[in-house]
Amino acid sequence: MKSNKKIRHEARAKIIKAMAHPSRLFIIEELSKRECCVSELTEMVGADTSTVSKHLSVLKNAGLVTDEKRANSIFYRLRCPCIMDFVRCVEDVLSANAKDNVRILRFCKK
Amino acid sequence: MKSNKKIRHEARAKIIKAMAHPSRLFIIEELSKRECCVSELTEMVGADTSTVSKHLSVLKNAGLVTDEKRANSIFYRLRCPCIMDFVRCVEDVLSANAKDNVRILRFCKK
DNA sequence: ATCTTATTTGGCAATATAGCCAAATAGCCA
DNA sequence: TGGCTATTTGGCTATATTGCCAAATAAGAT
Numbered sequence: 001m002k003s004n005k006k007i008r009h010e011a012r013a014k015i016i017k018a019m020a021h022p023s024r025l026f027i028i029e030e031l032s033k034r035e036c037c038v039s040e041l042t043e044m045v046g047a048d049t050s051t052v053s054k055h056l057s058v059l060k061n062a063g064l065v066t067d068e069k070r071a072n073s074i075f076y077r078l079r080c081p082c083i084m085d086f087v088r089c090v091e092d093v094l095s096a097n098a099k100d101n102v103r104i105l106r107f108c109k110k
Numbered sequence: 111m112k113s114n115k116k117i118r119h120e121a122r123a124k125i126i127k128a129m130a131h132p133s134r135l136f137i138i139e140e141l142s143k144r145e146c147c148v149s150e151l152t153e154m155v156g157a158d159t160s161t162v163s164k165h166l167s168v169l170k171n172a173g174l175v176t177d178e179k180r181a182n183s184i185f186y187r188l189r190c191p192c193i194m195d196f197v198r199c200v201e202d203v204l205s206a207n208a209k210d211n212v213r214i215l216r217f218c219k220k
Numbered sequence: 221a222t223c224t225t226a227t228t229t230g231g232c233a234a235t236a237t238a239g240c241c242a243a244a245t246a247g248c249c250a
Numbered sequence: 251t252g253g254c255t256a257t258t259t260g261g262c263t264a265t266a267t268t269g270c271c272a273a274a275t276a277a278g279a280t
C-alpha cells in the first residue's frame with residue numbers, strides 16, 4: 001500500500017475506530033437527538049462516570065463531537081450529523097445478514 | 111442502557127469494528143472497484159498472506175464481504191456497496207477536523 | 221475561603237487485536 | 251495418485267482497549 005494511501009486509511013480508521021464501541025454508538029445516537037452533559041449520558045449508558053468520560057474523550061479526539069461548558073456542566077453534541085447516515089448504512093448490512101440467515105435456516109429445514 | 115438497545119448497538123459495533131482498521135478499509139475500497147482474490151489483495155496491502163486472510167475473515171464474519179471460489183482462487187467482493195457512502199461521511203469529519211486545525215493555527219499566529 | 225457538584229485523569233487487571241511464522245487444508249492439474 | 255498453488259488455521263508475542271476505583275481538578279454556591 002502506498003504511503004499516501006496508508007496515511008489516508010489510517011486517518012479514516014481512527015474515526016471509525018472511535019465509533020466502534022456499543023456505548024459510543026449509543027452516545028452518538030443520543031447526541032444526534034439532542035446535546036447532553038456527561039452526567040446525563042452516564043445515567044443513560046449505565047456505566048461509571050469515568051468510563052463515560054473516557055468514551056467522550058475518544059469521540060472528541062476523533063472530531064466526532066464537540067463540547068461546551070455551560071452552567072456547571074459540560075455539554076456534548078455531534079459535530080457532523082451525517083454520522084447517522086452511516087449508522088443507517090450499517091443497518092443495511094445487518095438486515096442483509098439477517099436475510100441470509102433466514103435463507104440458510106430455510107435450507108437446513110429442507 | 112436497555113437490553114434491546116444494548117443488543118442493537120452491539121450488532122452495529124461489530125460491523126463498524128470490522129471496518130476500523132487501515133488495511134481493512136483499504137481492502138473495502140479496492141473491493142468497491144472490483145472483486146479481488148486473496149493473493150491480489152495480499153500484493154496490494156503488502157502484508158503476509160495469513161494476515162490478509164484474517165482481515166478478510168473479519169470482514170466476511172461481519173457480513174461486509176462475500177467470497178466465491180472460482181478456478182483455483184477465492185474471490186471476494188463487497189456485499190453492500192453503500193459502505194462507500196459511509197466512507198464519504200468519514201471524509202466529511204476529516205475535513206471538518208482539518209478546517210478546525212487551520213482555524214486554530216491562524217489563532218496561534220495572531 | 222470552603223463546600224459541593226461535575227468532570228477528568230492515573231493506575232491497574234482483564235480482555236481483545238494485530239501480525240508474523242509455520243503448519244494444515246483444499247482443490248486443480250499432470 | 252502425487253505435486254502444486256491458493257488460502258486458512260494455530261500459535262505466539264507485542265500492543266491496544268476496556269472499565270472500574272480512587273484521586274485530582276474545575277468552577278459554582280454558601
